[in-house]
Amino acid sequence: MSETILKATNITKIYGKHKALDKVTIEIKRGMIYGLIGENGAGKSTFMRTIMGLITTDEGNIELFGEIGAKGLQQARRKMGQSIETPALYPELTARDNLRVQAANGGMSEREIDDLLRLMSLEHTGKKKAKNFSLGMRQRLAIASTLISHPEFLILDEPTNGLDPSGIVEMREIIHRLVTERGITVLLSSHLLDELSQIATHYGILHDGKLIKELSKEQLANETRQYIELETAEVQKAIVVLDELGIRDYEVINGTNINIYERLDDVATLNRSLVLADVNVSRIGTTRQKLEDYFLQLTGGNSHA
Amino acid sequence: MLNLLTAERIKLARSKKLILVLAILSLLPIIQAVNSKMVVNYGTELIQAKDTVINGATGILMMEKNGLTVLLVMCTFIGFFIGEEFQNGTIRNALSLGRSRTHYYLSKLVIASLLTLIGVLAMTAIGVISFTSVLGFGEFAEIDNYSLYVIKTFITLYLLILANVSIYVMISFLTKNSSISLVWSFLYTIGTGFGAGIFLETEHFKQVTYWFTESFLFYSDFAKTTDIAKYPEMILVSLITIVLSSTIGILLFNRTDLK
Numbered sequence: 001m002s003e004t005i006l007k008a009t010n011i012t013k014i015y016g017k018h019k020a021l022d023k024v025t026i027e028i029k030r031g032m033i034y035g036l037i038g039e040n041g042a043g044k045s046t047f048m049r050t051i052m053g054l055i056t057t058d059e060g061n062i063e064l065f066g067e068i069g070a071k072g073l074q075q076a077r078r079k080m081g082q083s084i085e086t087p088a089l090y091p092e093l094t095a096r097d098n099l100r101v102q103a104a105n106g107g108m109s110e111r112e113i114d115d116l117l118r119l120m121s122l123e124h125t126g127k128k129k130a131k132n133f134s135l136g137m138r139q140r141l142a143i144a145s146t147l148i149s150h151p152e153f154l155i156l157d158e159p160t161n162g163l164d165p166s167g168i169v170e171m172r173e174i175i176h177r178l179v180t181e182r183g184i185t186v187l188l189s190s191h192l193l194d195e196l197s198q199i200a201t202h203y204g205i206l207h208d209g210k211l212i213k214e215l216s217k218e219q220l221a222n223e224t225r226q227y228i229e230l231e232t233a234e235v236q237k238a239i240v241v242l243d244e245l246g247i248r249d250y251e252v253i254n255g256t257n258i259n260i261y262e263r264l265d266d267v268a269t270l271n272r273s274l275v276l277a278d279v280n281v282s283r284i285g286t287t288r289q290k291l292e293d294y295f296l297q298l299t300g301g302n303s304h305a
Numbered sequence: 306m307l308n309l310l311t312a313e314r315i316k317l318a319r320s321k322k323l324i325l326v327l328a329i330l331s332l333l334p335i336i337q338a339v340n341s342k343m344v345v346n347y348g349t350e351l352i353q354a355k356d357t358v359i360n361g362a363t364g365i366l367m368m369e370k371n372g373l374t375v376l377l378v379m380c381t382f383i384g385f386f387i388g389e390e391f392q393n394g395t396i397r398n399a400l401s402l403g404r405s406r407t408h409y410y411l412s413k414l415v416i417a418s419l420l421t422l423i424g425v426l427a428m429t430a431i432g433v434i435s436f437t438s439v440l441g442f443g444e445f446a447e448i449d450n451y452s453l454y455v456i457k458t459f460i461t462l463y464l465l466i467l468a469n470v471s472i473y474v475m476i477s478f479l480t481k482n483s484s485i486s487l488v489w490s491f492l493y494t495i496g497t498g499f500g501a502g503i504f505l506e507t508e509h510f511k512q513v514t515y516w517f518t519e520s521f522l523f524y525s526d527f528a529k530t531t532d533i534a535k536y537p538e539m540i541l542v543s544l545i546t547i548v549l550s551s552t553i554g555i556l557l558f559n560r561t562d563l564k
Contacts, residue, residue: 052401055562077403088394090316097315104312105399149402 002029005065005153005185006051012059013046013209020046022209023060028153028187028202033179035200036189037295042206044189045085048155051187052082065152078106081146082155087138088145091131095122095141098130099148106149116144120174136167143174147182154178156188160195172199193291207299224294228260228267231283232274241277245270256282309404309412323420326382330424331431333374334367338435345440353446353528361437362445363528365455367429368462372522373498375425376469380490383417383473388483396563410555414474421470425463447530458527461536461543468518468546469494475554481561498523518543 006028013021021043028034036044049055051062053073061068064076089098099113117123120140125133130141139159146154159175160168176199178184190196196203203220205213215223232238235252242250242260247270249261263270264286274281317323337358341351351359357370368375390396399409448454473490480486501520504510514520521539525532 049563052397053403054397054400054564056560074403074405077401080401080403082397082401084394084397086394088397090395091393092321093316093319097319101312101315102398104308104315105404106402107308145398155401 002031003066004028004063005030005032006187007063008047008051008060009063010060011047011050011057011062013043013050013055014058019209021050021057024206024209024211026204026211026214028185030152030185031179031183032202033175033186033188033200034202034204035196036187036204036206037191037193037196038189038206039191039299042191043209044191044206045157046209047206048082048084048157048187048189051155052080052084053077054084078149079152080155081149081151081153082157083139083142083146083159084155084157085161087135087142089130089138089141092129094127094129095125095133095137095144098141099145102145103148108149112148116147119147119177120144135162136164136170139163139167139171140174143178147178151184153185153187156186158189158191160190160192168195175199193295197291205295205298213298220291220294224288224291225261226264226286226288228264228270229283229285229287230258230260230270230274230281231256232258232279232281234279237277237279238274238281241273241279245273306408306412309399309408310415312399313412313416317416317420322382322385326378326420327424327427329378330375330428333371334364334428334432335435337370338432338439341436342439351440354526357528358432358436360440360443361433362443362451364433364436365429365458366462366527367432368425368459368466369522369525369527370432371428372466372519373494375421375428375466376494376498376519377491379417379421379424379466379470380473380494381487382420383470383477384483384486384490386417387413387474387477388481388486391481391563392483394564400563406559407555410474410478410551410558413478414471414551417470417474418467421467422463425466429459445528447528454533457533457536461539462522462527464540464543464547465518465522468543468550471547471550475550478554478558478561481563494519516542518546 004027006026008024008026011021011024012019024043024047036047038044046055050057062073064073065079067073067076090101093101095117096113099116100110103110103113114123120143122137122141122144130138133141160171163171175186175188179186188200197220201217203215204211230238233256235255235258238258247260247262251259253259267284267286271281271284341356341359345351353359353363357366358364400406445451445454472493476489476493477486480489497517498519501514501517501524504514505524521535521542525535527533
């Protein structure tokens with residue numbers, strides 16, 4: 001069984017009368033890419049900040065690398081790296097000097113700076129100051145800055161926020177490389193489930209400060225699985241055909257639609273059988289529940305996911 | 306702690322704000338020396354009690370002469386130096402690596418203290434040289450052992466200024482924002498500096514004003530033997546201020562939520 005990196009139990013944070021986090025319990029094991037999903041204000045950043053010790057909790061326990069208590073957590077945090085919201089950089093310093101500062105903060109050697117600059121494609125930035133970098137470059141530099149202390153656990157809050165499509169793809173590749181090449185465990189957040197689904201291995205859905213669902217990549221795929229969508233005015237006649245074909249896993253939606261969850265590769269045969277049985281088919285084809293719709297269904301409405 | 310100080314050194318190595326601070330503190334005595342020379346050339350006699358620095362020997366009192374300027378320059382620098390860490394979010398970089406908040410606070414205080422020391426040393430040295438060049442070294446009335454007086458006066462004036470620096474550091478950590486920190490630091494400087502002038506006129510509150518270092522800095526004459534005799538009291542008030550403000554600052558910073 002893989003080692004538990006983070007075990008957060010019943011984390012609660014209250015601002016005035018508002019519960020920013022309400023008994024959130026999350027366990028992250030080594031090698032996971034844990035995606036925290038939620039609309040703006042759901043509590044993603046607050047949860048990440050509590051893990052990093054930047055804000056205090058009103059209730060709950062944090063266990064990091066098996067360490068608990070203030071001293072233990074302080075030690076454990078030396079194995080962590082973070083980039084929360086906007087990249088935290090010194091605008092007047094170059095990429096190299098930004099990395100030198102973080103190396104000094106972590107008590108690390110400066111030997112790896114060149115490698116990290118190359119890894120993040122920043123080796124040619126020279127004397128250019130961080131304030132003159134594009135957002136993508138700043139995001140990459142922020143991640144390079146977190147890597148200088150050889151973290152085993154990386155926390156990235158909305159790392160693709162504000163990036164253009166190519167920047168998003170590039171960031172995804174970087175995170176993949178960090179996990180596969182360096183064996184880093186990652187906790188990252190986004191308000192876009194679709195985007196996270198391309199990278200995360202596990203998901204936690206936060207809504208109004210509560211963790212409303214946790215699921216693995218496989219479970220997500222299953223819950224948003226592909227199906228044959230059949231639209232016909234003659235639902236009863238269609239069901240008879242499905243029964244004759246031995247299809248059992250289906251559901252009738254709105255009296256005119258049938259979602260069929262098996263024999264997905266055999267749409268042509270199904271269509272032919274329906275036509276031969278004189279069933280008027282308005283539409284037939286495979287489809288998949290949109291992740292956004294799935295998220296909205298879970299959170300019950302108005303979200304940007 | 307040493308790691309944090311190394312990080313601070315890298316940050317400040319190319320800091321324009323640092324260069325600006327040192328430039329102001331270095332150029333000011335030169336301008337004042339030239340100005341004093343012109344005043345003398347126009348027939349006005351310089352008086353130590355009024356002009357504070359009148360020759361190279363009295364140059365040691367550059368901190369007294371420029372007390373308010375030094376404080377305003379330092380509170381502006383500290384406001385940006387600490388406030389920007391909060392505003393850029395860079396404070397998270399060190400703290401999320403498990404660095405202690407107390408060490409982080411102290412590293413900022415140490416850097417601010419060192420910078421103040423370098424600044425006032427430069428200002429005093431350049432002041433002595435400039436005034437000696439234009440008005441001669443001269444002598445210091447009522448002072449028998451000049452070397453001892455120089456050491457004692459420099460340490461006392463530095464500590465009086467350092468006590469305020471310590472307050473500015475505390476304000477910056479509590480406000481977590483450059484501009485708000487500047488406003489509060491200015492208010493503190495002006496309030497305790499000029500408010501003391503009013504309270505000194507009253508019998509009952511006169512003593513209270515000497516709980517604040519600026520009262521000594523602005524309302525004492527460091528060339529007068531009666532005020533020189535108050536050096537131990539000045540040092541004590543300064544040290545108490547530094548310890549108190551740092552303790553309050555560290556305690557509150559340790560409880561602060563960081564964005």
